[in-house]
Amino acid sequence: MAEQNEKIYLLSLLPSELEEFMLSIGEPKYRATQIFTQMHKGVSPNEMTNIGKATKAKLEEVAVFDLPTVRKKLVSKLDGTVKYLFELIDGNCVESVVMKYKHGNTICISSQVGCRMGCAFCASTIGGKVRDLRPSEIIGQVIKASADMNERISNIVMMGIGEPLDNYDNVLKFLRLVGCEQGLNIGYRHISLSTCGLCDKIDALANEEFPITLSISLHASDDETRSSIMPVNKKWNIDRLLSSCKNYYAKTGRRISFEYTLIAGKNDSKEAALRLATLLNSRLRDRNANEPFPIHVNLIPVNPVSETEFSASDKKAVALFAQTLEKKGIRATVRRTLGADINASCGQLRRAEENNKA
Ligand code: SAH
Numbered sequence: 001m002a003e004q005n006e007k008i009y010l011l012s013l014l015p016s017e018l019e020e021f022m023l024s025i026g027e028p029k030y031r032a033t034q035i036f037t038q039m040h041k042g043v044s045p046n047e048m049t050n051i052g053k054a055t056k057a058k059l060e061e062v063a064v065f066d067l068p069t070v071r072k073k074l075v076s077k078l079d080g081t082v083k084y085l086f087e088l089i090d091g092n093c094v095e096s097v098v099m100k101y102k103h104g105n106t107i108c109i110s111s112q113v114g115c116r117m118g119c120a121f122c123a124s125t126i127g128g129k130v131r132d133l134r135p136s137e138i139i140g141q142v143i144k145a146s147a148d149m150n151e152r153i154s155n156i157v158m159m160g161i162g163e164p165l166d167n168y169d170n171v172l173k174f175l176r177l178v179g180c181e182q183g184l185n186i187g188y189r190h191i192s193l194s195t196c197g198l199c200d201k202i203d204a205l206a207n208e209e210f211p212i213t214l215s216i217s218l219h220a221s222d223d224e225t226r227s228s229i230m231p232v233n234k235k236w237n238i239d240r241l242l243s244s245c246k247n248y249y250a251k252t253g254r255r256i257s258f259e260y261t262l263i264a265g266k267n268d269s270k271e272a273a274l275r276l277a278t279l280l281n282s283r284l285r286d287r288n289a290n291e292p293f294p295i296h297v298n299l300i301p302v303n304p305v306s307e308t309e310f311s312a313s314d315k316k317a318v319a320l321f322a323q324t325l326e327k328k329g330i331r332a333t334v335r336r337t338l339g340a341d342i343n344a345s346c347g348q349l350r351r352a353e354e355n356n357k358a
Pocket of ligand 1: 119159163195215259261302305
């Protein structure tokens with residue numbers, strides 16, 4: 001008898017793999033495209049009208065359609081942002097957020113259940129990492145949200161729960177799946193990935209065929225401060241991280257943005273801003289290059305998490321930080337907070353659910 005873990009996760013299969021799989025269970029190859037397209041619209045094989053009972057029974061026996069289900073859904077009255085708490089087939093939960101912009105819908109998705117990176121200000125890492133998401137569960141969030149809202153999702157940010165580069169192979173497979181013409185067909189220019197800075201993986205990604213946009217969670221302009229809030233910095237320090245950024249840009253030509261969470265009294269002084277500007281200008285901008293490295297910093301006042309003691313910088317400090325960067329030629333934007341009334345920042349809804357269970 002096949003064990004659960006030997007089962008085939010249908011949403012993790014590329015069209016060519018699904019063809020092979022259909023052949024292996026004695027079904028014609030052409031069925032694969034029909035099934036692939038419908039599954040990627042959120043229809044389970046069991047609901048499909050163009051496949052017979054016998055095929056459904058065979059699929060049920062050896063394969064799993066593990067689209068997540070909606071455990072909770074919150075809709076912002078302020079801006080229409082939708083936050084989902086999705087339940088996976090083993091009962092674990094992850095969060096996704098759909099933001100509505102003029103240019104289309106953007107979804108922020110999770111890559112792991114929990115996280116093992118240990119950033120001091122982040123809710124997702126509090127209980128550690130439970131497990132990696134499968135490719136099917138990563139793309140499943142996009143498929144389910146789109147089907148539930150009955151709207152197309154045109155942009156993806158991998159900025160939810162988990163460290164995507166700590167689940168590298170599954171994330172890469174997801175990128176292949178989401179770009180398939182027979183499915184969601186979302187191009188790499190519409191995808192960005194946020195990382196706390198796993199340099200070996202950033203270097204590996206630079207050599208792949210996916211020129212996606214990177215967001216680097218920097219959050220400090222000196223190693224001492226960064227190591228005190230982000231343990232990953234002890235392994236890959238700021239200098240090493242900026243080398244990987246430079247290499248990524250050189251190889252892919254894709255812009256990189258930096259995330260900087262402003263924490264009162266920790267990393268939000270004018271000196272810190274000046275140091276950040278000097279650091280980025282000196283390490284990334286090559287005066288002799290034809291095209292200067294496009295540097296963009298997103299400033300995000302920290303979202304207080306009940307289990308941590310950090311509080312957000314006040315408006316004055318945020319404005320001064322932004323101005324200081326701009327004066328040194330670094331574009332800085334203070335992040336617009338979407339879904340402020342539904343606590344849309346990641347990890348907190350899952351935490352609340354876990355605490356309820358306990
Ligand atoms: N692991 C990845 C992606 C998930 S976190 C990464 O580290 O980039 C997504 C972004 O939210 C990161 O920039 C992260 O540092 C930031 N973040 C986490 N907790 C936050 C909080 N309480 N307030 C503001 N930003 C936070």
